[in-house]
Amino acid sequence: MDKVKILAKYMPEQAAPVIARWIDHYKCDFKVSVKRSTKMGDYRAPFKGQNHRISVNHDLNPYGFLITTVHEFAHLLTWNENKNKVKPHGAEWKTNFKRMMQPFFDMQLFPDELHQIIVRYLQNPAASSCSDLTLFRALQAFNATSDLRFVESLPVESSFMLKNRLFKKGNKIRTRFSCVEVSTGKIYLFHPMAQVVLIAPADNKD
Structure with missing residues (x-):
């Protein structure tokens, strides 16, 4: 099964081709991870000949999975541009996060109420979407029902x-x-x- 079809299982279908191109363009090893209680996604810079590595928790809803994926790719782009000379969630990362979210805004992927909350969040994005309770609550509304x-x-x-x-x-x-x-x-x-x-x-x- 190709990357686009696999990614479309976890994120909005329209977003999957974009993320698949990023994976190829940036030579990134992308992994759908088991649930981690301490984080939703992770980025690792190239080391000793390895590729960039990104992992995202499998249990996120499609919108949460996409936002987390873009969050981690913003780390990748920031590392390519600055290596380890800037703060992980500093101004450079925030600028790249906003830029990399734009294609998905152009696609009008997000429901209106969620779109507005994401736009406000991106004015000064936090290290984790969990840190912004308004965004986190909004994303959780799209989870499948459970106990x-x-x-x-x-x-x-x-x-x-x-x-x-x-x-x-x-x-x-x-x-x-x-x-x-x-x-x-x-x-x-x-x-x-x-x-x-x-x-x-x-x-x-x-």
């Missing part, structure tokens, strides 16, 4: 599972939620958009 919930949507005192560990949700501390691991009593701070499995709603204590 997963966002921590921010759970009632305080409700119980949830993550990686076979049971937690109880507490109050928000600045930007994250304080949650206790039931078996150890240890406190962990959860990102509002962390996806977990709700076990039981909080008891009604009226």
Whole structure:
């Protein structure tokens, strides 16, 4: 199966030929990765004769997969232009990210409400789309339905599972939620958009 057909399984079909050309033009080893809890995509510069390497998590919805892919290709282009002389998410990367997103805006790939949020995000893009809660929430709206919930949507005192560990949700501390691991009593701070499995709603204590 050719690259375009494979890529079209993970991103909007119209975008696949563009990304396939980038892979060939930049001599990039592109991999669809297993889910990683710490990142959605990754870029590795050429080393000891290797090609550029990009990996993107397989479980992202098509819009999230495409944006993450462009994010990583912007790293590739920035490295080609500057090597390691600039910051990973500095002005050069931000400029390249905006430029590389333009073909997909021209195709009008994104639903109107998502398009506007992406445009605002690109005014000063963050190191990860997870860092921008407005964009992250908007992208999550296009996920297939599942048993997963966002921590921010759970009632305080409700119980949830993550990686076979049971937690109880507490109050928000600045930007994250304080949650206790039931078996150890240890406190962990959860990102509002962390996806977990709700076990039981909080008891009604009226």
